[in-house]
Amino acid sequence: MxxxxxxxxxxxxxxxxxxxxxxxxxxxxxxxxxxxxxxxxxxxxxxxxxxxxxxxxxxxxxxxxxxxxxxxxxxxxxxxxxxxxxxxxxxxxxxxxxxxxxxxxxxxxxxxxxxxxxxxxxxxxxxxxxxxxxxxxxxxxxxxxxxxxxxxxxxxxxxxxxxxxxxxxxxxxxxxxxWEGRSTAATVLTSAAVAAIVYAKFGAPWHVPAGALAGITAAYLAAKPRACRQDGKGALNVA
Structure with missing residues (x-):
């Protein structure tokens, strides 16, 4: 270019x-x-x-x-x-x-x-x-x-x-x-909810890092590899 x-x-x-x-x-x-x-x-x-x-x-x-x-x-x-x-x-x-x-x-x-x-x-x-x-x-x-x-x-x-x-x-x-579907929704909703609660309880600026940490945690949990199981032929299938 x-x-x-x-x-x-x-x-x-x-x-x-x-x-x-x-x-x-x-x-x-x-x-x-x-x-x-x-x-x-x-x-x-x-x-x-x-x-x-x-x-x-x-x-x-x-x-x-x-x-x-x-x-x-x-x-x-x-x-x-x-x-x-x-x-x-x-x-x-x-x-x-x-x-x-x-x-x-x-x-x-x-x-x-x-x-x-x-x-x-x-x-x-x-x-x-x-x-x-x-x-x-x-x-x-x-x-x-x-x-x-x-x-x-x-x-x-x-x-x-x-x-x-x-x-x-x-x-x-x-x-x-x-936006990538459920994982994004879980991250955004968790972050927003925690940030709103912390803002109401403690005010600025604590709601920003609290919301960020909650969102990171939610994103990590949503992105964890799903359990794999073996089928009868020994191949790995996603559960």
Missing amino acids: SARSEVRTALIDIAPPALAAVPIGFLFGAIAVSKGLSPAEVALMSMTVFAGSAQFSALEQWAQPAPILTLAFGTLLINCRHILMGASLTPKTRQFTPAQRFLGFFFMADENWAMSERRASQTTLTPLYYFSMAIFFYLNWLVWSTAGSLVGQLLGDPVRYGADFAFTALFIGLIAGF
């Missing part, structure tokens, strides 16, 4: 998640300003953290003065899922140099991770494809979160427009792309 085709394919693939991230970024910027952050601080946070769920969680715990250790710990807990995401992508990035892989994983978000996994299942995941997609998504988040901080308050409460559901809708779309 030519370089131009590779870039074009990457941008086409990431366009739907990037479009879905527009109201999410806008909502984040508007809420952040209402918490006392300046537009410059919102932009700096999006540039350096670049993790929507962690940034929203930080806003839930935001106070004056900011509880730095609490915010850092919460961000660490939520972003621990990137360890698993990075581990799953590492064997698929053999064409990357160590520096490209290190930098590329900074730009990794749930959305471009999902697109990378899908790409790797079809063909080779190249640095050009990955960075074209990932940097576009990064800039998209930076632009719209900053825009939300600048003009979001002029529009009033963004929740009345349904912007708060955009996050949910985006992740439903990502899950649908990986």
Whole structure:
């Protein structure tokens, strides 16, 4: 595939998640300003953290003065899922140099991770494809979160427009792309149930690692090889 085709394919693939991230970024910027952050601080946070769920969680715990250790710990807990995401992508990035892989994983978000996994299942995941997609998504988040901080308050409460559901809708779309029947259903339902219970009992950010661990456990149990039995001819049959 030519370089131009590779870039074009990457941008086409990431366009739907990037479009879905527009109201999410806008909502984040508007809420952040209402918490006392300046537009410059919102932009700096999006540039350096670049993790929507962690940034929203930080806003839930935001106070004056900011509880730095609490915010850092919460961000660490939520972003621990990137360890698993990075581990799953590492064997698929053999064409990357160590520096490209290190930098590329900074730009990794749930959305471009999902697109990378899908790409790797079809063909080779190249640095050009990955960075074209990932940097576009990064800039998209930076632009719209900053825009939300600048003009979001002029529009009033963004929740009345349904912007708060955009996050949910985006992740439903990502899950649908990986759907494999009962095993996926068991993983998603278990993770969602545990996350909801933990959120109700303990609040953010504990629901994220709890839901992740529950989902991993459910996925493992659902994927365990089924028992095999021998038939009369000595052949192994799946039970």
